[in-house]
Amino acid sequence: MNEKDVCKEVGQSFKIVSKEAVVPNIYEMVIEAPIIAEKVKPGQFVILIPDEMGERVPFTVSDWDVEKGTVTIFFQELGVSTMKLAKMEVGNTLESLVGPLGKPAEIANFGTVLLGGGCYGIGGIYPIARAMKEAGNRVITVVEARGQYLLYNLDKLKAVSDQLFLTTSDGSTEISGKVHDAVQHLLDKGEKIDRAVFMGCNFMLMMSSEATKSHGIKTKVFLNALMVDGTGMCGCCRCSVGGETKYACVDGPEFDGHEVDWEELFKRSGHYLNDEVLAYQFFNYKGCKQDMDG
Amino acid sequence: MEIKEGQTVLDVARDAGIYIPTLCTLDQLPNFGACRLCLVKIEGMRGFPPACSTPATDDMDVITDDEELNNLRRNVVLLLLSEHPNSCIVCDDKELCEKYRTCPMKAGQITGCQLCPNKEDCDLREIVEHLGIEKVDYEFNYKNLNLEREDPFFDRDYNLCILCGRCVRVCEEIREMSVLAFTKRGHETRIDTAFGKSHLETGCRFCGACVDVCPTGALSARGTKWHGKLDSEVKTVCGLCNINCGIVVGVKWGKVVSTVPDPTSYTNGQLCVLGRFCIAPIINHFDRLKYPLVRKDDWLIPVEWEEAIDYAVEGLKKYSPNDIGFVISSDLNNEAAFMMLELARVLGTTNIAVGTPAEGSVVQEALQGGGNALGVTHLYRMSDFTEEKLMKPDEISKLKAIYTTQHLAGIEEAEFLIIQDVFASKTSECASVVLPALSFIETEGSVLSFDGTLRSLNAAVEPYAKARPDWVITNDVLKGFGNENISTLEDVRSAFKDELKKVTLPEMQELFLDGKWLPRILKENKDPQYSYRGTDLTKKVGDLRILKEANQ
Amino acid sequence: MTEHRNILVCRGTGCVSSKSPLIMEELERQIKAAGLSNEVGVKQTGCHGFCQRGPIVVVEPEGIFYCEVKVEDVAEIVESHIKNGKVVERLLYTDPKSNEHIPHYRDIPFYKNQQRVILRNCGHIDPENIDDYISAGGYSGLKKALDKTQEGVIDEVMKSSLRGRGGAGFPAGKKWKLCRDAKGEPKYLICNADEGDPGAFMDRSILEADPHAVLEGMIIAAYAIGASKGYVYVRAEYPLAIQRLECALQQAEEHGFIGQNILETGLSFEIEIKRGAGAFVCGEETALMASIMGERGMPRPRPPFPAISGVWGKPTNINNVKTLASIPVIMSKGAEWFASIGTEGSTGTAVFALTGNIANSGLVEVPMGTELGKIIFDIGGGVPDGKALKAAQTGGPSGGCIPAEKKNIPVDYESLTSAGSIMGSGGLIVMDEETCMVDIAHYFLSFTQQESCGKCTPCRVGTKRMLEILEKIKGGEGKPGDLEKLEQLAWTVKNGSLCALGGTAPNPVLTTLRYFRDEYLQHIDNTRCPAQVCKGLIRYHINEEKCIGCGICASKCPVEAISGEKKQLHVIDEATCIKCGICFQSCPPKAKAVEKIDIEVIRAED
Secondary structure (H helix, E strand, O other): OOHHHHHHHOOOOOEEEEEEEEEOOEEEEEEEOHHHHHHOOOOOEEEEEOOOOOOOEEEEEEEEEOOOOEEEEEEEOOOHHHHHHHHOOOOOEOOEEEEEEOOOOOOOOOOEEEEEEEOOHHHHOHHHHHHHHHOOOEEEEEEEEOOHHHOOOHHHHHHHOOEEEEEEOOOOOOEEOOHHHHHHHHHHOOOOOOEEEEEOOHHHHHHHHHHHHOOOOEEEEEOOOOOOOOOOOOOOOEEEEOOEEEEOOOOOOEEEOOOEOHHHHHHHHOOOHHHHHHHHHHEEOOOOEEOOOO | OOOOOOOEHHHHHHHOOOOOOOOOOOOOOOOOOOOOOOEOEEOOOOOOOEOOOOEOOOOOOEEOOOHHHHHHHHHHHHHHHOOOOOHHHHOOOHHHHHHHOOOOOOOOOOOOHHHOOOHHHOHHHHHHHHHOOOOOOOOOOOOOOOOEOOOOOEEEOOOOOOOOOHHHHHHHHHOOOOOEEEEOOHHHOEEEEHHHOOHHHHOOOOOOHHHHHOOOOOEEEOOOOOOOOOOEEEEEEOOOOOOOOEEEEEEEOOEEEEEEEOOOOOOOOOOOHHHHHHHHHHHOOOOEOOOOEEEEOOEEEEOOHHHHHHHHHHHHHOOOHHHEEEEEOOOOOHHHHHHHHHHHHHHOOOOEEEOOOOOOOHHHHHHHOOOOHHHHHHHHHHOOOOHHHOOOHHHHOOOOEEEEOOOOOOOOOOOEEEEEEOEOOHHHHHOOEEEEEOOOOOOOEEEEOOOOOEEEEOOOOOOOOOOEOHHHHHHHHHHOOOOOOOOOHHHHHHHHHHHHHOOOOHHHHHHHHOOOHHHHHHHHOOOOOOEEOOEEHHHOOHHHHHHHHHHO | OOOOEEEEEEOOHHHHHOOHHHHHHHHHHHHHHOOOOOOEEEEEEOOOOOHHHOOOEEEEOOOEEEOOOOHHHHHHHHHHHHHHOOOOHHHEEEOOOOOOEEOEHHHOHHHHOOOOOOOOOOOOOOOOOHHHHHHOOOOHHHHHHHHOOHHHHHHHHHHHOOEOOOOOOOEHHHHHHHHHHOOOOOEEEEEEEOOOOOOOOHHHHHHHHOHHHHHHHHHHHHHHHOEEEEEEEEEOOOHHHHHHHHHHHHHHHHOOOOEEEEOOOOEEEEEEEEEEOOOHHHHOHHHHHHHHOOOOOOOOOOOOOOOOOOHHHOOEEEEEHHHHHHHHHHHHHOHHHHHOOEOOOOEOEEEEEEEEOOOOOEEEEEEOOOEHHHHHHHHOOOOOOOOOEEEEEEOHHHOEEEEHHHOOOEOOHHHHHHOOOOOOOOEEEEEEOOOOHHHHHHHHHHHHHHHOOOOOHHHHHHHHHHHHHHHHHHOOOOOOOHHHHHHHHHHHHHHHOOOHHHHHOOHHHHHHHHHHHHHHHHHHHOOOOOOOOOHHHEEEEEOOOOOOOOOHHHHHOOOOOEEOOOOOOOEEOOOOOOOOOHHHHHOOOOOOOEEEEEOOOOOOOO
């Protein structure tokens, strides 16, 4: 019995309930997964396989609905697997969906919490913001993008944030620059921040962590490590945090941003780069499958 | 400054090494005057005439660069940037970002230079840097057009299009296909096909000329766009048909990642769908033969080369010359074909079949007959074999022992079958010995193109897995028969080179007087045959299959 | 009733659309019924130019001018005027100033102050009858021209100093000579009838009223240049003009004016009518030629000029309808006569389509150099409803606004250019004090923006960015520095564009900025539209004290934004209101309860 059949057995179909390009290249996908929806906590992720020829890809759960039995993910189209995902239609079924995986985000009443999101993290940070707000924190949310037209999910974030700042590289919003520029901007204005949480690409995590470091703000980041099984077996997502070896899938994905060995993370993340690129050589977009018959 | 008849101000400036920015001009294409970046000042003329279309005269006084002109050019580029994703250009963190986001982000839709496959050779970016633009004052206006990627081979993201019209003109003027056109008007003007049809529906032949001329990332070759800056580029010729167009092979991580037309070649920078889009996927296909294999107890087992050659030699020795046949692929280069003929001569057999020759006009034969059809035929004639003796494939298949250099249906039943090929196939599955050969892109060698000219093949990458050049393999077999005359490629060449040099077809030269000869003969004929060494390429390249199915 | 009478019925597009063909039919029927067919002829004519007062019926030879005639009036005209010689007073033109009836064509101020050279036959002859044209002196110019050498014809045109009426004002004779001297056979002649300015209808009227004049001009030009093939490029939206042209072509051919061996001179020339699809840019000569050749109407850089390499790569001469219609008279009356009209730099006459806030709108023709004010006030009868003149736009969307204080400016090429406008092909739009100049600039720019061919960056994108700034200013979101940005953009578009469409597109913005900068600043600094036109800056309100509760406004409101019981105060729901202004217009004059009020814009702190 394969993974898919097991899932069917327990009543999990992983049907795509909705799919929408919220901004160019970033998609919101709602997937039927009632068991996951019941269990998932803020900061946790799922691993899915788009089709029978696909690979395992991790995605942060950005929202869920226990009643409807659905989970929501945001993803950016950045390779063969996400391209397949972007091509799937409402009603299609994913090959498999495993979760919730990883440790939930640390939620408590810290005082003033700064949340920073970029790219998929604009969507992914939402459950954490909501939980932080419910825990009694004052929530300041900062989201970054290249331009205003690439920002999304703002209404939802606004509803759970005391303040929401938009920052863009091209200066089309109130703050010009990236999340770390906004952090600097807030600190300069005398804002007292007790804790910072960032979600986005590794570069953004690194830059943002650097911005909070000198101010001694406890900073948590959601690392993006290459991942295969997601249960601590393969070691693919190994990273060094505070001099110790950690596995992003079971020890994280939330880590202390000031302790992460970024250079190592970048090196490991880029390791399969040429294979990722060459995967395109064989990829037949229209058929959405690799050419195996020869 | 010296002015030649018919030169424009831009031509003269370029000859003199004076830089004038342009986005819409292109050699071979008529002036268009759309981008408005080459505006200059000419004494006695009103306003700012465009250098690209103003004829140069001896007494002209031209200013190509001053504050006012730069201001005008900057304003025009800013207008382009107000609608072309520009955030990376103006981002403060761009240097750090370049360092850490080293991975080419294989994004579906491009929203910044970091995500753009054309980043390394973007004409717009170059001009932005030249003009020193660091800030775009306009609110960015993303067109939000749908990504067009339902067609094979290349993606179209007209959100990046700056409407320079190069693609439209190359399709109309050079390829004479007119698949692309300007549609709508005013600010809504777009590049599109007639009635918004897919390229497949319009009869597009996917030559890729439009992709080659696009100055931005709007048109991009899907399979080969994300590799980033190339490690090296190697000029060689395509071996998929006997026209042997000039190509430039892009190499990254030791692999062939792209092939683009060589503008300095006799085909004037034009290719067909095979040369432009199919070589890289074929060469990198996982179905390549990697190791020598010999049949042991009904299993094909990987072995060292020496063992495989011994197996082949010993096998052949068991048969009388009359029972042995040779199949010489017309995709073999001259050196490899010569060695096969030499082996046949040494073994004393005349049982030889040559590829699958095509019939028709010279051009049709070139397109359908194989990558070195003329060379192989001439080498055969040069040897002492007469054409009456040339065997048909079905005659060969009746023989007991066969040494083939290509996949050929019907020979699987032979008692002893040696296959020396690039791809695994039905033939190789049934073979007694499988000898993995290198493709035309990985070997040195020569071909005799359909015009009777000898052209060199250059190896672009290191040998694939354990595969070896065809001539080396055959020579090793030949050595097994005690013939050790040849040890270098030069030795092979000196044996036939002068003979092939005599093959000249002066009547073909007339064809080349027109720079657009290749597009024209491609338009008048079908594409070259979709096969290499007997293997159906549509089974190797999915997009090619889609194209073939659409044309049926 | 001794002399033969003719009743002329206008069948220009304007009068046709107000049922003049039915009037004509009815006239014919009643004249026949009255047994007067031998004494009274009923004849169709082209446009008289006074389109505002159509349908127009003229009784000749007296020259009695009836306007706004209805089918029901026919009986009275026949009974009273034709049978009993008594002019039907109520159908006569009434002078708005003196309130007196003016019976005669020649006495009406609209006509009295004009000098009609190009429009010489318009309204007087039957456009579908070549004999009518010939008896009015038609084709005598051609005969005179054929008596001269080809150089002689070009010399005559040069001496007349006739300048192209299409807009740029390039000397016609010089253009002909360039084409004649160019190498290449065959040569082509094109009549540019792709009239596209909003509100302009000079070319259409000429083609409808006097098509032979244009054909005769073309044949003369073809002879002088050595062209063997001619095209009339006319937009397909002008079906009547095309129909009359086709009819005239056939008749001219039958009379031996067109075809092989014209008038036994050995000259051969044929004309083909090309229908344009209505793109404004196809009025540009290189785009027009592309369109004729079946390509997308996109301008190309010049050189090569059409005279050297035009249609099908051959020497081609392109002239406007009015230029060509001037040629026959220049031939028949002589270059000196023509040059004596107008000014030294701009000879001859200018035809305008006078529209906008003007009492008498229609086609007018005056000598070049006539003061703008004279056209507006003496011919046009000034601004109606006692309002003041604010500005006038010449040259259509490519032209500029000339403010009221410059009303004494002579209308000729140089003067208009120095005022920031252009002569253009003949649009003249009059604006009263209730016009917002930002709105006007926005209107014209949105036209050129949409009609841009999209080829070159400054025109395609630059006009769009300009329009966006204007939209913001109109919506009360203008920022300090916007005007400088507009000027910078205008400079880029003007100097950077490939063709004249882009090169002149910023003119309305530049001239309004030049003459009405304060009005722009009012929008930006005080978020106020002084003319109360810009929707984003006004709201509609019903005055509580004045409202009589008639309910007219509520019944007319297209979005049901007005509520109120009969005889009770009505209220506008501002959230629903789309500010169309219908309530404002429909409120009975005695109440005048609907008011426009400046909106108070609360600005976000920067």
